[in-house]
Amino acid sequence: MAKELTNFEQFKSGILDNNPVLVQLLGMCPTLAITNSLENALVMGAAATFVVVMSNLITSLLRNLIKPHVRILIFTLTIATFVTIADLTLKAHMYEVSKQLGAFIPLIIVNCIIICRAEVVAIKSGVGKSLADAFGIGIGFTLALSILGVIRELLGSGSLTLPGGAKLLTLPAAFEPHAWIIMILPPGAFLTLGVVVGVVNWLRERGKAGA
Amino acid sequence: MKKFIEESWLVLVLGVVFAMLLAGTQTAMLPQIRANQQQELLAAIVEVVPEMDAEQAPEEMDPQELGVDLGQLSLKDVKIYRCPGNGNTPAGWAVAATGTGFIDTIRLVVGLSATGDRIRGIKAVAHTETPGLGNKIDTKDEENFYPLQYAGKETSRPLQLVKGTAGEASQIQAITGATYSSQYVMDIVNEIITNIVPKLPAQ
Amino acid sequence: MDGVTLGGITGILLGVVLVNNLVFQGFLGICPFLGVSRKVDTAFGMGCAVTFVITMAGAITWAIMHLILHPLGESLFGDKLALNFLQYVAFIMVIASMVQLVEMYLKRFFPPLYSSLGVFLPLITTNCAILGACLYIYMKPETQPFINALVYAFGGGVGFMLAIVIMAGIREHLRFSNVPKPLQGAGITLLVAGILALAFTGFTGIGK
Numbered sequence: 001m002a003k004e005l006t007n008f009e010q011f012k013s014g015i016l017d018n019n020p021v022l023v024q025l026l027g028m029c030p031t032l033a034i035t036n037s038l039e040n041a042l043v044m045g046a047a048a049t050f051v052v053v054m055s056n057l058i059t060s061l062l063r064n065l066i067k068p069h070v071r072i073l074i075f076t077l078t079i080a081t082f083v084t085i086a087d088l089t090l091k092a093h094m095y096e097v098s099k100q101l102g103a104f105i106p107l108i109i110v111n112c113i114i115i116c117r118a119e120v121v122a123i124k125s126g127v128g129k130s131l132a133d134a135f136g137i138g139i140g141f142t143l144a145l146s147i148l149g150v151i152r153e154l155l156g157s158g159s160l161t162l163p164g165g166a167k168l169l170t171l172p173a174a175f176e177p178h179a180w181i182i183m184i185l186p187p188g189a190f191l192t193l194g195v196v197v198g199v200v201n202w203l204r205e206r207g208k209a210g211a
Numbered sequence: 212m213k214k215f216i217e218e219s220w221l222v223l224v225l226g227v228v229f230a231m232l233l234a235g236t237q238t239a240m241l242p243q244i245r246a247n248q249q250q251e252l253l254a255a256i257v258e259v260v261p262e263m264d265a266e267q268a269p270e271e272m273d274p275q276e277l278g279v280d281l282g283q284l285s286l287k288d289v290k291i292y293r294c295p296g297n298g299n300t301p302a303g304w305a306v307a308a309t310g311t312g313f314i315d316t317i318r319l320v321v322g323l324s325a326t327g328d329r330i331r332g333i334k335a336v337a338h339t340e341t342p343g344l345g346n347k348i349d350t351k352d353e354e355n356f357y358p359l360q361y362a363g364k365e366t367s368r369p370l371q372l373v374k375g376t377a378g379e380a381s382q383i384q385a386i387t388g389a390t391y392s393s394q395y396v397m398d399i400v401n402e403i404i405t406n407i408v409p410k411l412p413a414q
Numbered sequence: 415m416d417g418v419t420l421g422g423i424t425g426i427l428l429g430v431v432l433v434n435n436l437v438f439q440g441f442l443g444i445c446p447f448l449g450v451s452r453k454v455d456t457a458f459g460m461g462c463a464v465t466f467v468i469t470m471a472g473a474i475t476w477a478i479m480h481l482i483l484h485p486l487g488e489s490l491f492g493d494k495l496a497l498n499f500l501q502y503v504a505f506i507m508v509i510a511s512m513v514q515l516v517e518m519y520l521k522r523f524f525p526p527l528y529s530s531l532g533v534f535l536p537l538i539t540t541n542c543a544i545l546g547a548c549l550y551i552y553m554k555p556e557t558q559p560f561i562n563a564l565v566y567a568f569g570g571g572v573g574f575m576l577a578i579v580i581m582a583g584i585r586e587h588l589r590f591s592n593v594p595k596p597l598q599g600a601g602i603t604l605l606v607a608g609i610l611a612l613a614f615t616g617f618t619g620i621g622k
Contacts, residue, residue, distance in 0.1 A: 025448070025600050026445070028441075028444035028445055028448065029441050029442055029443070029444045029445070029542045029546075030441075032441040032444060033440070033441035062221070065221050066221065067218055067221070069218075070218065070219065070221070070222055072510075073222060073510070074221065074222060074225060076506055076507070076510060077222070077225060077226065077229060077503065077507075078225070078229070080502050080503040080506045080507075081229040081232065081233060081503060083502055084233050084236070084499055084501075084502045084503065085232070085233065085236050087502070088236050088237055088240040088241075088244070088499070089236075089240060091240065091244045091247070092240040092243035092244050092247070093243070095244075095247040095248075095251070099337075102553075103546055103549045103550060103553070106502050106545070106549055107442075107542045107545060107546055107549070109502060109506050109545060110506070110539075110540045110541070110542040110544075110545050111542075112445060112540050115540065181341075181344075182612075185341070185615065186438060186439050186441065186611045186615070187608045187609070187611040187612040187615065188608070189441065189608075189611075190604050190605070190607040190608030190611055191604070191605060191608035191609075193604050194597070194600075194601050194602070194603075194604030194605035194607075194608060195601075195605070197597075197600050197601045197604060198594070198596045198597040198601035199596070201595075201596035201597070201601065202595075202596035205595070205596060229503070230500070230503075233499040233500070233503075234499060236499065237496075237498070237499040241495075285422070287555035287556050287558075288555040309555045309556075311425070313618055314433065314434070314439075314618050315429075315433075315434055316554070316555070316556065341618075
C-alpha cells in the first residue's frame, strides 16, 4: 500500500472502489440467492454488517494475543458465534424474513468477505480503523445487494417492498411482471449480476480513462 | 503441555466465552421463536378450519395411537391436530404433512370437518413452486381459485384432477400452465384422505 | 427404518443432482464455480474433492445433530433443541477439521492424488456448498434417516461437479470468442451460468 489510508478513506473504499461484491467479486452466493426482493437484500445486508463489525472489533482487540497459526480458527469461531446470534435474533423478531432467507443467514459464516476483512485489516489495525473498514464493507455489501434487489423485484414482481412489508412503489398495471418472472427465478439472478458487473467494469474503465 | 496451553489458551477461553454468550442469547430468544412458530401454525389451522377457536391451542395427536402407519406413507413430518371450537364443541381436524412438489417439497395443512367426512380447506405453508404459476397453490393471493376448490369436498373417495372446468363433485380444476403443481398438491391431499382420515376417531 | 425406500433415495439423488442443483438452483459454491472453472481438468479435480468432503461432512454433521446435540440436550435440559445454539459453530469446525484431515491423509497415503487436488483442498473450507448441504440435511424432512442424508450429501457433491465441469467446458471455448471488454471474466461467466441455470430449470418435475 502506497500510503496509510485515513479511517474515512478506509470506510469509503469499502463502499465504492473496493466494493466487496461488484469489484472484488466476493460473497457471490447470498448476492445471487436472496436478491429477489429489496426487503431480503436489506435484511441480509444488515445481518452481514453486524457480523463483520463484531468480527473486526473482536479481532482487532485481540490482535496482539492471537498466535499466527491459530488465527483462522479464531476468526471462524468468532464469525460463527455472531452469525448464530444474528440468526436467533432474526428468527425471534423478523420471523417471516428469516424464513425467506433460510440457510443463507447461517451461510454468512462461509462468506469470504468477512474472513477476508479480519485477515487483511483487523488483525493488523487499531479498533477505529477496523470498525471504519467493517462499516464501509458492510454498507458496500448492502448497497450491491440492494441494486440487484431493486432491479429483480421491480422487473419480476412489479413492485418494491421495504422491510416490514410497506410497499415503496408499484409499477402501473400496464407493466406485466408475469412476462419477467424469470428475474426472480435463479437464472435471472445470474443474468442480472452478470450485466451489473459488466456495467461496473465499464464505468471503472471510463473513470480511469477520464482521470 | 506447557507449549500447548501457551498456544491455545486464547482459543479455549474464547470458546467458553462465546458458548456462554450463545447460550444466553438462545435462552432469551427461544420463547419468542417458539411463539412465532406456534402462531404461524395456529394461523394456518384457523384458515383451514374456520370454526376453530383461535384462543385455544390445537391438541396434537400421536399418529401411532390413532393407528396411522407412517412408514407406509410417502408423506414426511406428519402432524395431526384436534381443533377445539367455541365452547366445548369440536371444530374439526387439521393434518399437516410435507410431500413432493414440482421443484422441492410442499408443506400442506389440510382442514377436515369434525366427523372427517369433508375437507374444510387447504393451505400450502411452505413451498418453492414456480412464482407466477405453481405458487397459485397458495392462498395468499385471493385471485387463486385452485386452493379454494378443496373446501367442501368429500373424503370418501380420492379426488381427480381435470384440465378445464371441473364437473363432478370429486374433481379439481388444474391451474393452467402449472398442472404438475396442481397434481402434486392433490396427491398430498389424496394420501391424507385415504390413509389418515379413516383413522380419525369420532369427536 | 422409517421412510427409507429405493424410490425415495432415487428421488433424493435425482432431485439434488439435477432439479435442485446446489449451484444453479441453490446458489451454493458460486465462488469456486466462478474461480476454478477455467479448465476442465482442474474443475473435475475440484469437483472430486468437494464431493468427497461434502459426503464425509454430511455424515458427520448428521451424527453430531442426531447422536450428540439432540440426546445431550434431551438428557441435560429435557429439550431436544436446547443445545442447538452450538449447531453452526460445530458444523463449521467439523468442516474445517475434515478438510485438514483429508489433506493430511491424502498427503501421507495418496501422494499423486494429493498433488493434483492439493491446491483446492484449503479452499474447500469456505465453499458454502458444503455448509449449505449440511444445513439442508438438518432442515429437510426427507433427509432425516441417515441413508437419505448420505445420499443427499453425495448427490450434492456430484451436482456441484456436474455444474463446474460443464462451465469449464464452455469457458475453454469462450477464450476464443470475442467478448466485449467490460464483460470479460466474471461478467460473461455469470451470463453463461444464467443460461445454464435456465437449461437446468427444464429438469424440474422429474423428481417423482
